Amino acid sequence: MTYTESTHLNDFIYEFYKGYYGKDLLLKLTNETEIEKDLGITGDDADDFLKELVEKFNLDYSSFDGNKYFGYEHESFDVFFPILRFIFGKKKFLPRAKKDREKLTIGKLNEAIQTGKLI
Numbered sequence: 001m002t003y004t005e006s007t008h009l010n011d012f013i014y015e016f017y018k019g020y021y022g023k024d025l026l027l028k029l030t031n032e033t034e035i036e037k038d039l040g041i042t043g044d045d046a047d048d049f050l051k052e053l054v055e056k057f058n059l060d061y062s063s064f065d066g067n068k069y070f071g072y073e074h075e076s077f078d079v080f081f082p083i084l085r086f087i088f089g090k091k092k093f094l095p096r097a098k099k100d101r102e103k104l105t106i107g108k109l110n111e112a113i114q115t116g117k118l119i
Contacts, residue, residue: 009110012056013039016049031107036070046070053109054118061118069104 010029017025017039027038036042041049046066054061112118 009057009106009113012053013106016052020045020048029106031105031110033106035104035106035109036101037103042070050118057113058116059112059118060116064118068102071101 013029014025017023025039027033033039035049036046046069050061050064050066053059109118
């Protein structure tokens with residue numbers, strides 16, 4: 001990763017956050033910064049974030065599974081999906097429980113930019 005690539009991605013994230021949420025992101029971004037946990041981007045917001053990211057950096061996302069990384073809107077108040085997970089188990093069409101999700105970090109996004117593929 002070059003300094004320029006990292007700075008370019010960071011600029012994109014700061015601009016997305018300001019435009020989407022209407023406020024500045026007051027967090028120093030590092031390769032370990034988690035998109036969901038640290039930035040609070042999840043659910044529909046994550047869909048919008050990823051759509052803009054893929055367009056901006058011209059990434060192939062054909063193999064990307066967002067359920068691996070992100071929850072759904074208002075999941076902390078919802079009992080519906082936990083009940084479905086209990087009944088059906090870990091099915092691909094259900095969002096993963098928070099404890100089972102992989103971390104999507106800025107470092108992983110930088111790798112995706114380098115390879116041109118978001119997986």
